[in-house]
Amino acid sequence: MADPLHQFQIVPLVDFGTVTLPVIGEQQLAFTNSHLAMTVAFGVVVLFLQVVTAGAKVVPGRWQSAGETMFGMIDGIVDSIIGHDGRKLFPFVFTVFTFILAMNFIGLFLTFTATSQIAVTATFGVLTILLVLAIGFAKHGLGFFKLFVPSGVPWPVLPFVIVIEFVSFLLRPVTLTLRLFGNMMGGHVALKVFAGFVVVGVGGSVGLGLGIPIALLSMGMTVGLTALEFLVAFLQAFVFAVLTCIYLNDVVNLGHGH
Amino acid sequence: MAAQTPELVPLASDTAPVDVATTHASTEAAHGEGGGLPQFEFQHWFGQIVYLIFLFAILYWLIARVFTPRMRRVFDERETTISTAVATARQVQAEAAGQAEAAKAEVEKARADSRAASVAAKARVTDEANRRAAEEEAVVNARIAEAEIAIGKTRDAAMANVATIAADTASAIVERLTGKAPSAAEATAAVKGAV
Numbered sequence: 498m499a500d501p502l503h504q505f506q507i508v509p510l511v512d513f514g515t516v517t518l519p520v521i522g523e524q525q526l527a528f529t530n531s532h533l534a535m536t537v538a539f540g541v542v543v544l545f546l547q548v549v550t551a552g553a554k555v556v557p558g559r560w561q562s563a564g565e566t567m568f569g570m571i572d573g574i575v576d577s578i579i580g581h582d583g584r585k586l587f588p589f590v591f592t593v594f595t596f597i598l599a600m601n602f603i604g605l606f607l608t609f610t611a612t613s614q615i616a617v618t619a620t621f622g623v624l625t626i627l628l629v630l631a632i633g634f635a636k637h638g639l640g641f642f643k644l645f646v647p648s649g650v651p652w653p654v655l656p657f658v659i660v661i662e663f664v665s666f667l668l669r670p671v672t673l674t675l676r677l678f679g680n681m682m683g684g685h686v687a688l689k690v691f692a693g694f695v696v697v698g699v700g701g702s703v704g705l706g707l708g709i710p711i712a713l714l715s716m717g718m719t720v721g722l723t724a725l726e727f728l729v730a731f732l733q734a735f736v737f738a739v740l741t742c743i744y745l746n747d748v749v750n751l752g753h754g755h
Numbered sequence: 756m757a758a759q760t761p762e763l764v765p766l767a768s769d770t771a772p773v774d775v776a777t778t779h780a781s782t783e784a785a786h787g788e789g790g791g792l793p794q795f796e797f798q799h800w801f802g803q804i805v806y807l808i809f810l811f812a813i814l815y816w817l818i819a820r821v822f823t824p825r826m827r828r829v830f831d832e833r834e835t836t837i838s839t840a841v842a843t844a845r846q847v848q849a850e851a852a853g854q855a856e857a858a859k860a861e862v863e864k865a866r867a868d869s870r871a872a873s874v875a876a877k878a879r880v881t882d883e884a885n886r887r888a889a890e891e892e893a894v895v896n897a898r899i900a901e902a903e904i905a906i907g908k909t910r911d912a913a914m915a916n917v918a919t920i921a922a923d924t925a926s927a928i929v930e931r932l933t934g935k936a937p938s939a940a941e942a943t944a945a946v947k948g949a950v
Contacts, residue, residue, distance in 0.1 A: 507799040531803050539810045543817060548884040550825035555833045568826050583893060588819035596814055612808075616800040622806045682794070702875070 501689035505613055505682065507531055519700030534611040540600035546595070567595070571738060575652070582749050585599075589628060590745075593621060594738035601681060606655040606725070610730055612733075613681040615674065622673035625741050633748035669744060673737065680733045685725045691718040921946040 509527030517523045557565055571591045575583040597612060604610025606687025611617050633641035645662040646655070697703065698712030825877075922942040930936040 505793040507793065507796060507803075521797075521801060523798055525798045526802050527799075529799065529802065531799070532806050535803075535810055540815060541815060542784065546818070546822040550822050550829075553825055553829040554828065555836050559828075561829075565826070565829075568823075588815060588823050591823070592811065592815045592818050595818075602924055613794070614803060615794045616803040617807055620804045621813075624808070678794070685842065734834065 499689070499693050500684045502561040503692065504558065504608065504610075504685060506741055507614075523730065530609045531611055531614055534600065534603055534607065535617070537607070537678050538596060538603045538611060541603065542595045542599045566623065573741055574742055575653045578739070579749055581728070583745075586742075586745055586749070590738050590741050593625065593741055597621065597677065597737055598731065598734035601734055602727075604681065605726055605730060610681055610685055611661060614686055616680045618678040618681075619670075621677070622670040625673060625744060626670040629744045629748050630746065633751065637751055641748065641751070669740075673708060673740060677733050677737055682720070682727055683738070684729055688719060688722050688726065691715045691722060695719065698736045710715075787791070918946055921949070 504580075504628040508530045509525065510530060510533060511528040513526040513528075515523055515525045529627070536712075546564065548560050553561055558680070572587060573592050575590050579586060599619070599733045604612065609706060633644065637643070645666065647658060647660050647662065650658050692715070694715035696711045698708040698710075698715060699705075922939070922945075925946055926937050926939070926942040929942070
């Protein structure tokens, strides 16, 4: 049976050789299958948005309608979570959403899923948290640290609460990273395993009497899981966007509300 | 699904040595620490991260500067169009309501006019009828008066005749009784006294 993890292997397509960087050590510079998947996703997003907005009319056509739904959905969550100040942050959330969504979907059509690479999801997670920190310090200065001191907590438990809040803040990029990574990788591994069973079943190594039912069942599972993966692909992009909004809201509206 | 995961790890580690020994020997060697998940081959991280940030920056710029403003413009335009259309519709509706009001007033006026006309006509007809009735009555009254006069004359004539007849009769009676006819003057005086 084929190795279900083989699909996550980074394969250099155009190799530029290796360099040794100061802190991070030896790095291979290459245009890999991961770069290709990212580029395709990027291209698809740009193409889609171009098609959607180029001849935008007051009465939308099919493509524009689809784009407007997507746009309106993200605009809606940004507006409802962050409030009026969220308008300025909309492009960031929309970029995150569309880019992740495109990578997830491209992964279901092509052989490589960029968002199943932890390097990619970690970049998204860290970018988001860096933006949160940047807005937090730019808007509130050192008042940013009030984020860890929730109001209305009695003083004896305050130290514990502060520690918990601080640790949970530190874990935000980690959870953002691992949630997306784990979902995408898990789904693709499951797909590959069941698809592998189909090959094993019809391959004859377990006898066709047992093999054909196994193959049929596994084929059904693969089809079902593929449908599920489309849902997950959308859902994870959406969840990432929603969490981005929630984390941004924490610092944009720091001090009022909660 | 959870049951699948534990057997994946042995699968991976089972196949890895085979790969190293056979087909993927060169790549596996290049991966160095190898073994676990391919995602933890850190020598590929830098290239991916830099490239992703690069693409992300371009995409962000495009979305922030090009696509979002275009979308917002369409949304705003739509909102303006709709509100203008609604305002126009309201205005037209108000106009229609005004016209309906005017039409209603007109109908009301026409109705009042016709009512007045009918009342006037009725009055005129009544007057005419009254006038005619009065005329007829006058004619009839005149005739009645004429007839009464005629009757009076006839009666007077009759009465005169009656007196004459009575005088004649009286003179005839007197003549039969007495054998001697009274004079006409005597008879007439006697009748006049009796009648």
